[in-house]
Amino acid sequence: MILEGIIEAFRLLFTFNKEIYEIIFLSLALSLLSTIIASVIGVVSGIAISTNSFVGKKLLKKLIFTFMGIPPVVMGLFVLLMLIGPFDDLNLLFTFGAMLIAQTLLVIPIITGNIIISSEKTQKEVLETATTLGANKKDKMYLIIAETKPFIFMSMILGFSRAISEVGAVMLVGGNIRYKTRVMTTFIAQNNSMGEFEASIAMGMILLLLAFLIHTFLSKFRCDFYD
Amino acid sequence: MIEVQNLKVVYPELTITFDDVTFKENAITFIKGPNGSGKTTFLKSLSKLIRYEGTITGNQDVTYNSPKPVLFHRTVLENITYPLHIRNLNVELYMEAINHFAEKLNLTPLLQKNAHKLSDGEQKKTSILRSIVFGPKILLLDEPTTSLDVESIVELTILLKELKKQMTIIIVSHDRSFIEDLHDDQIELGGNYV
Numbered sequence: 156m157i158l159e160g161i162i163e164a165f166r167l168l169f170t171f172n173k174e175i176y177e178i179i180f181l182s183l184a185l186s187l188l189s190t191i192i193a194s195v196i197g198v199v200s201g202i203a204i205s206t207n208s209f210v211g212k213k214l215l216k217k218l219i220f221t222f223m224g225i226p227p228v229v230m231g232l233f234v235l236l237m238l239i240g241p242f243d244d245l246n247l248l249f250t251f252g253a254m255l256i257a258q259t260l261l262v263i264p265i266i267t268g269n270i271i272i273s274s275e276k277t278q279k280e281v282l283e284t285a286t287t288l289g290a291n292k293k294d295k296m297y298l299i300i301a302e303t304k305p306f307i308f309m310s311m312i313l314g315f316s317r318a319i320s321e322v323g324a325v326m327l328v329g330g331n332i333r334y335k336t337r338v339m340t341t342f343i344a345q346n347n348s349m350g351e352f353e354a355s356i357a358m359g360m361i362l363l364l365l366a367f368l369i370h371t372f373l374s375k376f377r378c379d380f381y382d
Numbered sequence: 383m384i385e386v387q388n389l390k391v392v393y394p395e396l397t398i399t400f401d402d403v404t405f406k407e408n409a410i411t412f413i414k415g416p417n418g419s420g421k422t423t424f425l426k427s428l429s430k431l432i433r434y435e436g437t438i439t440g441n442q443d444v445t446y447n448s449p450k451p452v453l454f455h456r457t458v459l460e461n462i463t464y465p466l467h468i469r470n471l472n473v474e475l476y477m478e479a480i481n482h483f484a485e486k487l488n489l490t491p492l493l494q495k496n497a498h499k500l501s502d503g504e505q506k507k508t509s510i511l512r513s514i515v516f517g518p519k520i521l522l523l524d525e526p527t528t529s530l531d532v533e534s535i536v537e538l539t540i541l542l543k544e545l546k547k548q549m550t551i552i553i554v555s556h557d558r559s560f561i562e563d564l565h566d567d568q569i570e571l572g573g574n575y576v
Contacts, residue, residue, distance in 0.1 A: 280448075281452060283431055283448070283452070284452040285468075287431060287444075287447075287513075288464060288465040288468070289465055289468060289469060291468070294468045301455065302455060304455070305455075
């Protein structure tokens, strides 16, 4: 069955099946866009939280770390309830926008939390050194962003991994509608439930290959920083 | 002259009080004391990196060099010129001095290398050069010979002898021969814990 899946994967790719390519494109667009939006929010908030002292910081960090592990289906349910409740007028349910919101909300805590975890100790040393060398607040902020680059790329990689592999939330708020909101993971889930394992294996292999290529690309930036 | 009076540092789990001390200008003073006697806390108080109670006078224009060098992710030269950039100083005007110091510390061939690719000793020397390049009036060195080989300690000793004409240098060190070679003054620090 696995061999048949591999053969099916090549057939789907090299017969340029329009539906398959649309699903791949939608998955990539959704995952990359949600990672980019979440990165902007997560990096700024992660650096702000780790470099400032304020009341409730410990509680906020605990909440972020809790949300790093939130089950996607719970996040999907939350977004679903929002879109059929207070934000019903936006008519976003079962659209790309709804999936983008759900995935972005899932990825934000992962990026924010990882930046806080990985940079707090480094930032303390870097800030102390910058202070003793005469840096002002603006200098220190620029320095922290520059020094946090490898952590930013690492967090983006983790965020993208979460986004591309996510199925529960996009299934709930996207509805897995053919030619509209069907992505690679929901395609696999649906084919599994229908017993079409060859198609699932094929799409799973394509998903792995794309994830590998994108991780390689993002990791290159991270490695360049150290060279 | 730097005068320290009634110095007290309060940490969440302990409080350290220090005896009153005076440091001579343009001299090298060593601070000695057993591990845990508060030497680093004392230097960080002098450099205003931590909050303290009491009075410290004459500690303007001071820089602290930590035992573990913290270099930024950039080249050695960019690390060294960082304090000049943030002061909007013309780096070109300082290049002669940088090359002079780099030569003394045997860092010249490493100037264009990524600072994080250097050995521990080379990183230490880079961080010391970065601390002196902008000409602070007071230089605080915390365990400067850590990770340095014998040749590098000799290079550093020669450099510090030259620098004391321009700045007051206070050093925490356990290296006896280094202390013997350099000291103008020594104080035994007995931080009192509460």
